[in-house]
Amino acid sequence: SQELEQSPQSLIVQEGKNLTINCTSSKTLYGLYWYKQKYGEGLIFLMMLQKGGEEKSHEKITAKLDEKKQQSSLHITASQPSHAGIYLCGAESDYKLSFGAGTTVTVRA
Amino acid sequence: EAQVTQNPRYLITVTGKKLTVTCSQNMNHEYMSWYRQDPGLGLRQIYYSMNVEVTDKGDVPEGYKVSRKEKRNFPLILESPSPNQTSLYFCASSLSINREGGYTFGSGTRLTVV
Numbered sequence: 226s227q228e229l230e231q232s233p234q235s236l237i238v239q240e241g242k243n244l245t246i247n248c249t250s251s252k253t254l255y256g257l258y259w260y261k262q263k264y265g266e267g268l269i270f271l272m273m274l275q276k277g278g279e280e281k282s283h284e285k286i287t288a289k290l291d292e293k294k295q296q297s298s299l300h301i302t303a304s305q306p307s308h309a310g311i312y313l314c315g316a317e318s319d320y321k322l323s324f325g326a327g328t329t330v331t332v333r334a
Numbered sequence: 335e336a337q338v339t340q341n342p343r344y345l346i347t348v349t350g351k352k353l354t355v356t357c358s359q360n361m362n363h364e365y366m367s368w369y370r371q372d373p374g375l376g377l378r379q380i381y382y383s384m385n386v387e388v389t390d391k392g393d394v395p396e397g398y399k400v401s402r403k404e405k406r407n408f409p410l411i412l413e414s415p416s417p418n419q420t421s422l423y424f425c426a427s428s429l430s431i432n433r434e435g436g437y438t439f440g441s442g443t444r445l446t447v448v
Contacts, residue, residue, distance in 0.1 A: 270436035
């Protein structure tokens with residue numbers, strides 16, 4: 226199955242500061258999902274990237290897909306307490322959806 | 335409201351006592367899947383189903399069974415639960431593979447096997 230490595234594992238950011246999370250795949254990426262999870266709760270779909278070079282934004286969250294590097298990044302601008310949580314990247318291979326281990330984001334006031 | 339519904343949300347059971355966690359979706363999705371989430375191991379896929387009567391193993395299928403007799407339901411069955419199956423379980427569905435809308439996840443079932 227596809228292996229996805231996320232970095233960093235966790236990060237603490239001051240409210241108002243920017244942050245970036247990376248997701249690197251062991252296989253060619255044909256589609257990359259980003260999800261957010263509050264601890265112990267369900268996953269909320271953020272966005273999906275399908276094409277190399279594709280970039281999508283939703284509110285203050287921007288994600289990019291670099292197919293050549295088999296990598297995606299998630300960037301949050303001017304972080305707020307509502308951005309705290311666990312961010313997971315996911316990718317499909319052989320009809321299976323695999324996830325990275327997640328990045329825990331803490332936003333300090 | 336479009337959603338994936340799992341029941342129960344919390345369950346404590348004893349080793350060896352058969353249990354079923356139900357999952358139902360109201361979006362006419364073809365693809366459904368079960369995951370377990372454990373600290374340090376992330377989300378791991380247990381089983382998935384491409385459509386009615388079509389199921390296949392994920393990465394960690396041992397100790398679990400599933401069935402897909404109807405499109406909307408995809409129950410997870412633990413015939414003889416063991417303590418190493420204590421985990422947070424999620425059901426997810428999607429219209430099909432590689433869909434723009436992504437996968438919709440249920441709220442989770444926290445299972446404790448003692």
